[in-house]
Amino acid sequence: MKPRRVFADLKVVSRSYFRNPAALFFSLAFPIILIALFGLIFSVGSGGPVSIAVDNLDHNSPTSVAFLAALNQTKLVTVTVVNYPAGSFSAQLGDNGYSAGLIIPAGFAADYANRSSVNVTVFTNPEDATAAGQTEGAVSAVVNSMNLAAACGGGHCTPVIGIPPTENIGSQVYTYIDYLIPGLIGFSILTSPMFSMVEIASSYRKDGIFRELSLTPLTKSEWLLSRIVWYVLLTFVTAGIMIGAGVVLFGAHVEITLGLLPFLFIGPFLFVSLGMLAGTVAKTPESAAVIGNIITFPMMFLSGTFFAVSAFPNYLQAVAHVLPLYYVIDGMDQVMLFSNPMRALYDFGVITILAVIVFALAVRFFQWRDTQ
Amino acid sequence: MPNAIEVRGLTKRYGPLSAVEQIDFNVEAGTVFAFLGPNGAGKTTTTEILEGLRRRTGGDVRVLGLDPWTQGYALHQRIGVIPQDFRFFEKLTPKEGILYYGSLFGTRPDPKSLLARVDLEDKADSHFDTLSGGQKQKLGLALALTNNPEVCFLDEPTTGLDPQARRSIWEVIRTLRREGRTVFLTTHYLEEAELLADQVAIIHHGKIIASGTPGEIIRAHGRPERLVFDAPPALGEYLHSTLGVATELRDGRVEVSLESNRDALRILSAVDASGLPWKGFSTRTETLEDVFVRLVGPMDDGALKSEVPA
Numbered sequence: 001m002k003p004r005r006v007f008a009d010l011k012v013v014s015r016s017y018f019r020n021p022a023a024l025f026f027s028l029a030f031p032i033i034l035i036a037l038f039g040l041i042f043s044v045g046s047g048g049p050v051s052i053a054v055d056n057l058d059h060n061s062p063t064s065v066a067f068l069a070a071l072n073q074t075k076l077v078t079v080t081v082v083n084y085p086a087g088s089f090s091a092q093l094g095d096n097g098y099s100a101g102l103i104i105p106a107g108f109a110a111d112y113a114n115r116s117s118v119n120v121t122v123f124t125n126p127e128d129a130t131a132a133g134q135t136e137g138a139v140s141a142v143v144n145s146m147n148l149a150a151a152c153g154g155g156h157c158t159p160v161i162g163i164p165p166t167e168n169i170g171s172q173v174y175t176y177i178d179y180l181i182p183g184l185i186g187f188s189i190l191t192s193p194m195f196s197m198v199e200i201a202s203s204y205r206k207d208g209i210f211r212e213l214s215l216t217p218l219t220k221s222e223w224l225l226s227r228i229v230w231y232v233l234l235t236f237v238t239a240g241i242m243i244g245a246g247v248v249l250f251g252a253h254v255e256i257t258l259g260l261l262p263f264l265f266i267g268p269f270l271f272v273s274l275g276m277l278a279g280t281v282a283k284t285p286e287s288a289a290v291i292g293n294i295i296t297f298p299m300m301f302l303s304g305t306f307f308a309v310s311a312f313p314n315y316l317q318a319v320a321h322v323l324p325l326y327y328v329i330d331g332m333d334q335v336m337l338f339s340n341p342m343r344a345l346y347d348f349g350v351i352t353i354l355a356v357i358v359f360a361l362a363v364r365f366f367q368w369r370d371t372q
Numbered sequence: 373m374p375n376a377i378e379v380r381g382l383t384k385r386y387g388p389l390s391a392v393e394q395i396d397f398n399v400e401a402g403t404v405f406a407f408l409g410p411n412g413a414g415k416t417t418t419t420e421i422l423e424g425l426r427r428r429t430g431g432d433v434r435v436l437g438l439d440p441w442t443q444g445y446a447l448h449q450r451i452g453v454i455p456q457d458f459r460f461f462e463k464l465t466p467k468e469g470i471l472y473y474g475s476l477f478g479t480r481p482d483p484k485s486l487l488a489r490v491d492l493e494d495k496a497d498s499h500f501d502t503l504s505g506g507q508k509q510k511l512g513l514a515l516a517l518t519n520n521p522e523v524c525f526l527d528e529p530t531t532g533l534d535p536q537a538r539r540s541i542w543e544v545i546r547t548l549r550r551e552g553r554t555v556f557l558t559t560h561y562l563e564e565a566e567l568l569a570d571q572v573a574i575i576h577h578g579k580i581i582a583s584g585t586p587g588e589i590i591r592a593h594g595r596p597e598r599l600v601f602d603a604p605p606a607l608g609e610y611l612h613s614t615l616g617v618a619t620e621l622r623d624g625r626v627e628v629s630l631e632s633n634r635d636a637l638r639i640l641s642a643v644d645a646s647g648l649p650w651k652g653f654s655t656r657t658e659t660l661e662d663v664f665v666r667l668v669g670p671m672d673d674g675a676l677k678s679e680v681p682a
Contacts, residue, residue, distance in 0.1 A: 008475030012461055012468075019463035019499070207459040211425060212515075215448050216476040369425045369444075 001225075005218050009226035017230070027192065031238045034184050035245040038306060039177050049075055050131040052100040053082045055089055061109035067120075067142060068104075076138035090123050097310045097317065099125040100135035115150060127176045127308050177250040179308060182332035185239045187305040189267035190325050191296060192238070193231045194275040198292035200227075201279020201366065214368030221363050224276060231268035239264055259335035262348050267328045270355035273362045274324075280366040299325040304333070327351050376401040376523050376554035377422060381431035384417050384578075391417045393578040394431065399571065401522075404545065404555040406569035408562065410668055414578040415558045416456070419527050422556065423453050436522060449477065452516030452524045456531065458508055462501040466492055466511045469500070473518040481518045489547070490514045491540045506537030513544060523554045530564060542568060562661040572660070576668050586660050593667060594658035599639055601626045603650035610646045611639060627656070 124132035246252035282288035331347030424444030
């Protein structure tokens with residue numbers, strides 16, 4: 001392994017890249033377009049009742065049970081009663097895949113009967129604006145009708161049950177764009193090396209460029225390493241552009257910490273190697289493209305790129321957990337949004353082990369020369 | 373001089389198909405060796421085995437004393453290879469390409485002088501995808517020289533080039549030889565081999581059917597020198613009946629084989645005595661091409677491109 005040769009090859013990669021206007025456009029303008037497009041689109045969602053988790057601290061008093069039954073009857077929400085440890089309700093919602101939640105306080109029935117003021121607390125996921133709207137609508141409709149029934153006397157109504165401002169799932173207030181940024185950085189960490197490495201692996205073989213290189217002292221791992229370094233650099237630029245665009249266009253607030261760096265290194269490392277491996281096992285450029293797509297497409301949509309994995313049905317969540325990109329995006333979520341370094345470290349460990357294995361396999365199977 | 377290349381019993385099979393069968397030859401260091409054969413005869417397979425790009429099925433091969441397959445990495449530092457139809461990074465210029473190869477090999481090539489050697493100075497800063505076929509081939513040659521190789525492999529370096537480009541590549545090959553390098557050349561063009569090569573081997577159906585200097589091959593496989601008369605066929609019959617010599621009608625001309633120089637005088641006297649009209653005569657010695665066509669045979673018609681456009 002000679003850094004001189006890696007550097008020489010890196011110069012070739014960057015020159016080829018900068019002299020290709022289409023490639024340049026896609027890496028600089030595409031991140032902005034993605035952020036703008038998805039930032040605008042995803043304030044609108046689909047219909048159907050929203051599954052909400054309810055912690056009934058009033059121990060199933062008849063009034064609280066009637067309240068929940070009324071909620072179910074709105075057809076806007078489906079109630080599931082849960083019992084999470086005190087103080088962890090909002091965190092548990094996210095972990096258990098709920099996009100909305102409700103806490104009914106202890107003494108709810110008594111307060112309602114005494115007509116003394118009592119609050120129910122609503123939790124929603126800002127990533128899922130539709131679910132949030134449906135939940136808030138359903139809760140306020142039921143609350144209003146119960147208030148009407150309870151407290152209208154003498155010509156004026158005194159509300160009994162109040163709804164304080166909705167709280168967000170998680171410990172802090174996030175908007176969809178905040179979640180979108182790590183997702184889309186992950187998206188470009190995946191797609192830009194995968195598509196181009198699959199293409200390069202098969203076209204360089206067809207054009208005999210690997211053959212030319214095999215006649216020089218450049219080794220396969222040096223060659224692959226220079227591509228990895230290139231895509232790491234590109235990822236830094238892309239991530240910078242995406243964060244900048246998110247902040248400027250949508251006022252996103254994400255944490256930019258050093259904890260992000262390991263993911264910006266290991267992500268491209270993994271997907272350059274994986275793209276090379278996919279391009280290597282394919283016999284023709286056409287089959288290479290097919291294999292590349294089979295690997296790339298599920299990850300593009302199921303790893304938390306555009307939608308939070310926690311919003312998926314359970315079986316899709318299980319699928320997401322075997323996709324390498326999930327750990328890249330989850331890791332970035334942990335450092336950029338949730339300040340959860342332990343979980344980020346775990347994600348980083350998973351990707352690193354995988355990246356080392358895939359790199360070794362790519363170097364092992366990819367052939368400079370014809371073995372026949 | 374020691375041998376730069378030694379090949380013993382080299383065999384290459386693709387499944388049941390035999391591409392090269394038990395071939396032997398040596399290439400002396402500092403000489404130009406031309407490897408000839410029609411398409412599909414096993415030329416490229418053999419060349420790629422020597423370059424360490426392909427694995428052999430049997431036999432032994434040494435290039436500069438190294439086994440090209442198992443010691444390829446060491447060998448590649450000491451050889452230069454220009455494949456057929458050289459391709460390179462499209463957006464790189466010849467100058468950048470040479471500096472790139474220089475960094476890979478750890479040499480410090482001077483792009484200007486290397487490009488001057490192959491007559492490509494004026495394209496030093498043009499992108500590879502804008503170069504003509506001949507210019508691409510010349511860049512391949514320049515790149516193959518960045519590591520100052522002891523042995524140069526040139527696989528059909530002039531195929532498809534215009535006569536001028538071809539001549540400038542010939543000149544580079546001559547210079548390589550003068551510098552003491554060994555050149556292993558494969559070509560379709562027999563004139564090229566005859567002009568440049570010290571030694572020639574002809575491969576056909578995976579076997580070497582003739583080898584030696586071009587002169588040796590012509591003497592061994594060619595026909596004797598002949599007199600050619602621009603005259604009516606009757607002259608041939610006359611010479612045959614009066615002198616008993618074998619005559620042949622070829623391209624509308626009468627050809628007579630010469631066993632010795634004294635024959636020439638007898639035949640010319642007889643022609644004069646015949647009283648038949650004749651416009652002129654010439655002597656004809658067989659070229660490597662004539663021999664090649666006879667050995668490889670007309671059944672490979674079309675596979676062979678022996679004419680070199682002037």
